[in-house]
């Protein structure tokens with residue numbers, strides 16, 4: 248414990264740099280996963296025929312272990328940040344996509360019918376009715392994607408992507424337990440922060456749907 | 462005015478059309494109750510009027526305009542729409558729900574706020590108490606009132622209702638049927654009301670249109686449909702007690718011989734009571750005739766069992782008890 252504190256005091260720069268890399272890697276990956284998963288999920292709920300095959304494909308993607316996904320990137324994209332981001336996007340995408348589709352699919356059809364019947368245009372039905380009602384489920388998808396990505400980003404070190412994984416792998420190689428533990432705790436803290444942040448947003452979105460106005 | 466001309470709908474892959482060449486005219490300011498067994502095509506017919514379903518054939522004219530040539534989104538803003546589950550937006554307040562169409566039409570805030578309050582008052586909800594509440598905190602009847610307020614908010618000339626009160630408990634349903642009918646008459650809305658409840662059709666419809674297997678089999682005033690069903694199907698659908706039901710449409714005052722002095726000791730019946738009530742009093746008391754009273758010093762006339770019988774049998778009605786309205790298409 249004291250060793251850990253001593254290590255942290257001795258290496259603030261290293262902690263900051265790997266933390267920055269880890270946050271950038273995870274944040275960028277989540278952003279891209281959301282940027283693909285949200286519109287794709289919306290489009291697929293409008294094209295139910297394509298939804299089946301895509302969901303099957305995405306579920307297959309889910310069964311590939313995160314380390315395997317990273318290693319697959321090596322021959323394709325080489326090493327560094329870019330292949331790490333691609334792998335992490337693929338890793339986080341299923342949760343975003345499937346929850347977007349589940350959330351939109353769970354909007355009661357009579358509410359959508361009433362919205363169309365009152366004269367909302369298709370984009371207005373989506374923006375003013377479907378997305379607000381699906382928001383809790385979509386945010387839950389973003390939450391699990393964020394946690395998964397932050398955790399998996401630890402492995403990016405194996406293909407030269409940097410991040411907290413550096414501390415862990417160096418700690419293991421040098422048998423430097425404080426460094427190893429510092430890296431593990433840092434990952435856990437970042438994942439926890441993502442969990443809390445999205446969990447809060449999810450609760451706010453759910454409350455908006457409750458019997459009393461927020 | 463709503464006019465359907467040879468309107469049909471054949472869903473892709475279906476063996477036969479869901480709606481099969483319907484001609485129907487609903488005069489301005491009238492309510493047409495569209496009734497028939499489940500699956501006969503009522504909802505499909507209704508939803509073709511606001512183009513939620515595209516007709517496969519025929520023409521639909523609403524307030525003089527052919528809806529099949531209109532932009533569906535704009536068209537719907539001018540047609541009120543009320544459905545069974547209300548379809549209220551759970552994430553919006555009552556006011557936000559009622560304001561839906563005025564907002565789409567770009568009214569300014571003050572006008573919308575005033576309109577929301579006026580609409581809530583109209584449907585019997587105190588704006589101060591209900592404006593900021595969420596649909597989830599309302600009773601079934603209150604939600605349906607909000608649904609009607611939302612549909613009427615931009616003052617559309619035409620209103621479409623699909624089994625609006627089916628999910629409301631019976632006591633509140635009766636109240637809603639009376640109040641909403643009164644509102645729709647007063648505002649002179651042209652209405653299609655889909656229902657599978659015969660009592661609701663009779664209570665709310667100026668006319669009743671009976672459908673079977675996608676076809677319109679009869680369209681007439683409720684008393685006419687009850688008195689003279691077009692065929693055996695309609696007769697069976699209306700039930701063997703249709704003669705008694707028909708008596709609910711007529712008042713004692715309209716059927717009595719006014720000025721005639723009732724027999725000594727005849728039981729009394731209020732002038733505005735229905736003939737069904739009058740008949741019940743006659744049967745219960747064993748009397749041959751009733752004194753029709755209106756609170757004045759003397760009875761206004763005499764209502765005999767024979768007169769009720771004659772009316773129930775659909776005989777020519779000398780007193781003109783059944784209000785005449787223009788012929789129907």
Ligand SMILES: Nc1ncnc2c1ncn2[C@@H]1O[C@H](COP(=O)(O)OP(=O)(O)O)[C@@H](O)[C@H]1O
Pocket residue numbers: 472473475479497498499500501502503504505506
């Ligand atoms: N979207 C649809 N696709 C295919 N068939 C439909 C669709 N909607 C309704 N139908 C069929 O059309 C017929 C009429 O349905 P509907 O208009 O809902 O009847 P009702 O409202 O009188 O119960 C039924 O046989 C129903 O199964």
Ligand SMILES: [Mg+2]
Pocket residue numbers: 503504505
């Ligand atoms: Mg129906």
